[in-house]
Amino acid sequence: MPLRRRLLLLVALVLAACLLVASVLTYWAGLRKIDLEMSSAIEVGDSAVMEAMASIDSSTDPAAHVRRTIASFNGDRHLVARLIGPDGEVVDVSQLKPPADPPPAWLFDLLGRHSYSRTFPLPGASKNLGQLRIDADPHNEVSEVWEDLKLKLLIVTAFCAVVLSLIYAILGRALRPLEDLSAALHRIGQGDYTAKVSETGPQDLQDIYRAFNRMADELNASEQQNHRLNEQLSTVLEEERSEIARDLHDEIGPFLFAVDVDAQSIPSHLSRDAKDAVSDRAKAIRQNVQHMQLHLRSILSRLRPALLIDQGLDHAVENLIAFWRTRRPGITFNSQVTNERFPANIEETAFRILQEGTSNAVRHGKPSTITLTARISSPRTLEVTVSDDGTGLSATSNRGFGLIGMRERIAILGGKLNVVTSNDAQGVTLIAELPLPEKSKQTRNSYLATSAA
Ligand SMILES: Nc1ncnc2c1ncn2[C@@H]1O[C@H](COP(=O)(O)OP(=O)(O)O)[C@@H](O)[C@H]1O
Numbered sequence: 369m370p371l372r373r374r375l376l377l378l379v380a381l382v383l384a385a386c387l388l389v390a391s392v393l394t395y396w397a398g399l400r401k402i403d404l405e406m407s408s409a410i411e412v413g414d415s416a417v418m419e420a421m422a423s424i425d426s427s428t429d430p431a432a433h434v435r436r437t438i439a440s441f442n443g444d445r446h447l448v449a450r451l452i453g454p455d456g457e458v459v460d461v462s463q464l465k466p467p468a469d470p471p472p473a474w475l476f477d478l479l480g481r482h483s484y485s486r487t488f489p490l491p492g493a494s495k496n497l498g499q500l501r502i503d504a505d506p507h508n509e510v511s512e513v514w515e516d517l518k519l520k521l522l523i524v525t526a527f528c529a530v531v532l533s534l535i536y537a538i539l540g541r542a543l544r545p546l547e548d549l550s551a552a553l554h555r556i557g558q559g560d561y562t563a564k565v566s567e568t569g570p571q572d573l574q575d576i577y578r579a580f581n582r583m584a585d586e587l588n589a590s591e592q593q594n595h596r597l598n599e600q601l602s603t604v605l606e607e608e609r610s611e612i613a614r615d616l617h618d619e620i621g622p623f624l625f626a627v628d629v630d631a632q633s634i635p636s637h638l639s640r641d642a643k644d645a646v647s648d649r650a651k652a653i654r655q656n657v658q659h660m661q662l663h664l665r666s667i668l669s670r671l672r673p674a675l676l677i678d679q680g681l682d683h684a685v686e687n688l689i690a691f692w693r694t695r696r697p698g699i700t701f702n703s704q705v706t707n708e709r710f711p712a713n714i715e716e717t718a719f720r721i722l723q724e725g726t727s728n729a730v731r732h733g734k735p736s737t738i739t740l741t742a743r744i745s746s747p748r749t750l751e752v753t754v755s756d757d758g759t760g761l762s763a764t765s766n767r768g769f770g771l772i773g774m775r776e777r778i779a780i781l782g783g784k785l786n787v788v789t790s791n792d793a794q795g796v797t798l799i800a801e802l803p804l805p806e807k808s809k810q811t812r813n814s815y816l817a818t819s820a821a
């Protein structure tokens with residue numbers, strides 16, 4: 369059940385309980401009032417009858433005197449006087465004033481149960497007429513309580529209606545922000561992290577809205593980061609694929625063709641018994657195969673850098689430089705890389721920075737020299753740098769994924785990246801600082817052993 373309806377129901381139940389208590393109190397008050405009124409009516413009737421009885425003996429016609437006494441009660445609101453004959457039959461009775469608004473039978477049953485009466489035996493000569501009895505009749509009194517009750521019920525019903533409508537309206541206003549929040553949560557649930565709620569309203573809710581908006585921002589940021597990483601991944605994959613395809617085509621293809629040609633020529637040399645020519649061809653085939661093996665190794669090391677790093681960061685950097693030297697013989701590569709071992713994730717991040725930094729320098733900077741370093745700069749930091757003397761970053765430089773990806777990898781390790789550049793052809797220097805864990809002097813194998821334990 370919606371919160372609004374629940375709260376309304378609760379309020380309605382509380383009001384109904386109040387109404388019940390008020391009804392019980394009204395009932396008791398009604399009973400008391402009727403009891404008081406009836407008792408005092410009997411007392412009044414008592415003194416009126418006593419007064420009439422006192423003068424009955426001096427009366428010439430006692431029967432007429434008794435009739436007059438009974439008639440004097442005609443039109444009374446509470447008392448009915450009766451002459452009860454010697455045989456117990458009612459000989460004469462006065463007329464009660466009928467109630468203007470007769471009460472319903474159930475109310476009369478509830479309130480008018482008690483009977484109040486008093487009997488007066490007739491004195492002296494009139495003794496044989498029987499006895500006089502007065503009864504207090506609660507009809508008029510119950511009717512008064514009934515009228516009172518109707519008015520009270522009307523007022524209470526109007527009050528409840530007003531209170532409930534006010535609460536309904538106030539709840540509607542008060543819960544609207546929660547409805548907004550729920551709608552925003554729904555959007556977040558459907559992956560729309562741009563959902564926001566307005567940070568207005570009561571202080572306690574404002575705190576919730578602020579927390580919600582912060583959460584949405586964080587989700588949005590990590591969604592975008594994921595998006596970027598995915599794009600970066602596919603760009604890198606695409607670049608690597610096309611580079612490998614080019615390598616296979618340019619470096620392996622011609623040699624395979626040469627091997628094929630050499631191998632085809634061998635039978636004709638053999639038929640001519642030209643042993644020297646056969647031996648030359650075989651040598652040429654071996655040279656071509658060696659060349660292809662070299663290139664295959666470089667392609668494989670690009671495909672599986674982890675394998676490369678397995679032999680150390682220094683070894684991996686040598687391979688990286690060898691890869692670029694064959695492709696960019698005009699560039700001078702320098703390197704100074706520590707031969708210490710670090711945890712696998714740090715070595716891989718360090719290698720990726722050196723790889724992407726070198727690739728950026730070669731592709732974008734037109735440098736003549738590129739220098740790669742990796743050293744322990746303070747006891748707990750591995751400092752990795754790539755610097756070139758190329759054109760440097762310019763204001764129009766693209767916002768590519770390489771630098772962003774680098775920053776994200778470094779951030780995951782709790783490190784930082786500094787890109788130093790000027791646009792006056794001083795090149796670019798990337799300085800990455802990767803914090804090292806306590807046991808940075810351990811060997812890589814002992815890292816693996818510790819982490820496995
Ligand atoms: N060493 C560099 N020399 C000159 N420009 C660079 C260098 N490194 C990066 N840039 C510029 O910064 C941009 C962003 O680099 P990066 O994030 O690696 O993306 P990408 O290499 O995919 O373009 C490059 O497009 C290039 O314009």
Ligand SMILES: [Mg+2]
Pocket residue numbers: 724727728768769770771
């Ligand atoms: Mg790049």
